[in-house]
Amino acid sequence: MDSHRAAFVAEAEDGITDLNNALLALEADPEDAEAMDDVFRVAHTLKGNAAAMGYEDVSDFGHALEDLLDAVRQGDREVTPELMDLLFEGVDAVEAMVSEIADTGEVSTDPSDLESRLREMEEHGTVGGGEGDESGADDAGGDGEIDGTADADSDAGDPGADEDAESDEADAPDVSVPEPPAAAADLPEPVAYADVTIGEAKMAGVDAALVLQALDEQFDAHATDPDPEALEDGEYDERFDAFVGGTEPAVLAEGLEALTQVESVTAVALDGSADGEAADDAEGTAADATGDAVEETAADAPSDEADDEFDAADPEATGSEGVDGETDDADSEGDETDSGTDDSGPSSGGSDSKSGDEIKSIRVDVDQVDELYGLVEQLVTSRIKLRREIEGTDAESDALDELDKLASSLQDTAMDMRLIPFSQVSDSFPRLVRDISRDLDKRIDFEIEGDDVELDRTILTEMRDPLVHVLRNAVDHGIESPEEREAAGKDPTGHVELTAERERDHVIIEVTDDGGGLDPDQLRDKAVDEGVKSREAVEAMEDDEVYDLVFHPGFSTAEEVTDVSGRGVGMDVVRTTARDLDGSVSIESEPGEGSTVRFRLPVTVAIVKVMFVDVGGTEYGIPIKSIAEVARADDIEEVHGDEVVRHEDDLYPVVRLNERLGEVDPGAVEASAAASADETPAADGGVAVDDGTADAPGPDDAGDGGDEAGDPDDAGMLVRIREETRQVALHCDAVLDQEEVVVKPLDGPLSGTPGLSGTAVLGDGDVVAVLDVVSL
Structure with missing residues (x-):
């Protein structure tokens, strides 16, 4: 996989996880404006990155998903179970397409049917239902266009466009133009200033590089604060200042607004004499001769040159990906590039202040980390051989003692590089529990604690499937139906908790539910019926030993086989996997109160x-x-x-x-x-x-x-x-x-x-x- 595609896939996978969790938060509280904003932002970023990479199918589908989300955000559509199911189905389709891109570099999934249902939900508020309430459909993008044209284009025939323009004119913000950088002195007249907002982006350097390239291609000359080098390194706080020569504010805003990487643009003439009429025609936003601002939100469509722009960007300049592929913001809190201040000058872009704007992380391929660790192991082995040979000659060497310390420190550092947080796996579990509980008509309150606990990448990768199986069992076998829980005097909403805790050189992972628990007598009878143990053997067993019978191959307590569990496969694999990782798994249960499956795993299996x-x-x-x-x-x-x-x-x-x-x-x-x-x-x-x-x-x-x-x-x-x-x-x-x-x-x-x-x-x-x- 080339570096650009790998960077896209890595960010898309993180975005999909974030989108799932944001949708879960929105489903839990439809009035949560912050959750709605998170959902829309992540969907917009996913769509924009796909467009930049030239994956039109993903971008077009993301456009339909984003339009429906916008209708919800504007209050034109209510958050209903039907809508949420459709949104989750849409996220799954995006995930499938991203997986195909990771494997082959191409998309083979045809999302047109689901895309049509998304559009139908956006226009009518239901799928397959008649004409429903269409209020606000036009404003929410209900015209069904997915060709990437700007929102201003879709409003061309809208009789309410003039009214919207007047409203925009009334709301247009005043902009205080900062002192231009020294490079702006050589720009040809007229000069326009733009306040460019990229927004929160995990590939900040790549996004900025694409905007800079578009400025190079579309306009005569430009200067930015921070300077281009700092921007391409991702050293800016979601926005930057651009001074562009030989153009008007409306033209500048229109050009930048068409880029998917840009969240919003505010443009004015540097001398305060903006062409208000041109701004009205191009943007639907008024800018008068006194310097009122031209403001526009980024268009949803990919530009024709998006693929070339992304290829021209250097992914290594982002400084935004961690050792194992996880992405982090390039700037840490309190370490931001200051732009737009009165003190801006030649050094304000950050090029002469490396001590305050250093890149905090780099992206390293996992295979390189593993290779480094293998070399460390060989180094330590050679050190042992050398020590034994020297000891055989009855000689002493201080240099060898120093080598021991250096090798040990290098070994510890290499081991730490292999550690990743538990959240890399656990972030996908809330969606899993939500889907299973809906399939089974159960109410589940799911909590995760300790997602910042770190484990070896190999252990975490191997443990994902066992944890998925245990969570499925907790929801299917453990938690009772709401009617059964109420009859037993319980809250109709069941509780499942996943916790991870560091204990010396081990990590304890537990899955706990407050369901019906395991009946040891029932397990004994089942073991005898299935020929797992004799009657004499099970009668002699303590309850703790009886619970371990569920790990026997083919043993299941399910009364009927379902799509969730009950086929008698899985728990034996769970134990085998834990043991292969030099760990263990056990079960504790209290009939009528619930069960706990406890994993004890080493932090690292390397040494x-x-x-x-x-x-x-x-x-x-x-x-x-x-x-x-x-x-x-x-x-x-x-x-x-x-x-x-x-x-x-x-x-x-x-x-x-x-x-x-x-x-x-x-x-x-x-x-x-x-x-x-x-x-x-x-x-x-x-x-x-x-x-x-x-x-x-x-x-x-x-x-x-x-x-x-x-x-x-x-x-x-x-x-x-x-x-x-x-x-x-x-x-x-x-x-x-x-x-x-x-x-x-x-x-x-x-x-x-x-x-x-x-x-x-x-x-x-x-x-x-x-x-x-x-x-x-």
């Missing part, structure tokens, strides 16, 4: 600290974040024939790794790892295990591994896993050292092997299997 243990002469790794404490295996007891170890008031079953891992071929593990371990671990040994207790021995207390492994009288070591991960204690022969490693997934026949999460290649080239403590 993890592991403790190496010896099992029958083979080395394995256990993620340190899963370890509660390490102790000698002196206190193992036997209860009902099973080995356990006591910790406070809890019993932890003992899993002997030499028995559980007996069928895993270490040679096969090494072969599987060799294909994918080009770049591997970072290392920083000597990190103590945080066991949370004062007297629990850490790995240093357990020794370095050599003595324990070779002592035939030694009972071995116990690695107790954190309760929230799995209540179990792992028995091994010895505890060795610790390192940070990059865990690579297993390929080939060992892929998906229970108990193994992947492999790590150490600095000396040794391949070590990393254990999955949940599935052991």
Whole structure:
């Protein structure tokens, strides 16, 4: 994908999300003027950018969508469920077309039928219904024209146009012309001044570059404040001043007004002698000899040269996109270019004040970030090898210690660059919940908290579909119908909440509903009926264990299959995905009160600290974040024939790794790892295990591994896993050292092997299997 198309797609995707959320706010409160303005602004920007890129189908369809929104904004159409459904359907059509542009660069979707329905809704207030109220249809663009002509053209035959012109003349604002920049002194007479408003735009530099190019092509000469270089860098606050030579205000306003990037224009003659008659004819707005302003709102149509204009713009100059494609405004609060002040001069454009107007962000392709991280991993691996070689010669090097610090800092920076906010995924969920609740005739109050919590891009991408499935279940299975809720003494409107919270090196994501909850007895019966468990097994299970049955493949509590859920697929994939990401998922429920699905996920999957243990002469790794404490295996007891170890008031079953891992071929593990371990671990040994207790021995207390492994009288070591991960204690022969490693997934026949999460290649080239403590 070329850079221009990528920039368009990135902003369009953000705009679609913003439009969905603004429409949701408008639907919740039709009187919310701010929400209406947000809806109209985003739709206008989407349409304008599509026109600039030459995607006429998207632009024309966006024009119809914008006209309907304008009719709502003007009060000519009421916000009804039918209208909102049509608007949401229109947003979905735009999303489909943008997706096609991202994939192929072309639009294959034909939106003409939906476009006709949008026009019909705009003109008649309903679709397929008769003649309805057509008041204001002409003012709202109800003539159905989508050829991109200016609103002034569509008013040409309107008997009320003169009346509108008189109203505009009466309302025309007075404009105080700022001191021109030095470059304006060389402009040919007559000189016109224009106050050009771009509005809020995420590609501010691109929009300004297009306006500047249009000025170059249409007029003899011009000067701007800020200067062109600052404008193309996006260093302006939604508007700028333009001084154009050899033209009249009306002509200047007409030329700028035709650009989709321009939100509004106010033009006057620099000497105050505007041609009022010309302004009347061209703009429908009066400008008299005393310098009354010519003001016009940007036309909705693309110019014939829009595509060439966009191609001429440098997307790298925008400074508006973050590392992972998300876009940010180029200017931060309090760091704006001051334009139109009495102190303007040669330096007022910002070119000589770089310290105050620095570009705060740049756009970097995701693949480049991943490549950088891969190089960091290789650097750290080489550092480990170098240290081991130097230690083998009994030499010491301060330079190597300094290299350790620099490599660690570089590693942390590269990891932070991969982090993106949870909102990148969660912003699309309000629309999802709204659509499902309407399909099921349920009332849902949906809230999101913690959308600023950051996770690794890979984790967030993989977790989107599982979260969608859990939210669908919450609305379909969890929340009851309004009638059932009222009969149970509940509010007829159900509540679903999605929260994300940072907890040390993990993020906890929860989906909570106040619905009917899960009935453990019903789950037991279902498990027996479907052959998942025997009657004896389910009767012996605690309720918390019974809830986990919903993760079994093919298990569903739905009484009937619907389009939303109930096919018995999904929850097993949800658990598998969480485990593949080195995380976990659990369910808590209270019959009649609701349920909570809780995900525990690492902030990043790139690098993890592991403790190496010896099992029958083979080395394995256990993620340190899963370890509660390490102790000698002196206190193992036997209860009902099973080995356990006591910790406070809890019993932890003992899993002997030499028995559980007996069928895993270490040679096969090494072969599987060799294909994918080009770049591997970072290392920083000597990190103590945080066991949370004062007297629990850490790995240093357990020794370095050599003595324990070779002592035939030694009972071995116990690695107790954190309760929230799995209540179990792992028995091994010895505890060795610790390192940070990059865990690579297993390929080939060992892929998906229970108990193994992947492999790590150490600095000396040794391949070590990393254990999955949940599935052991």
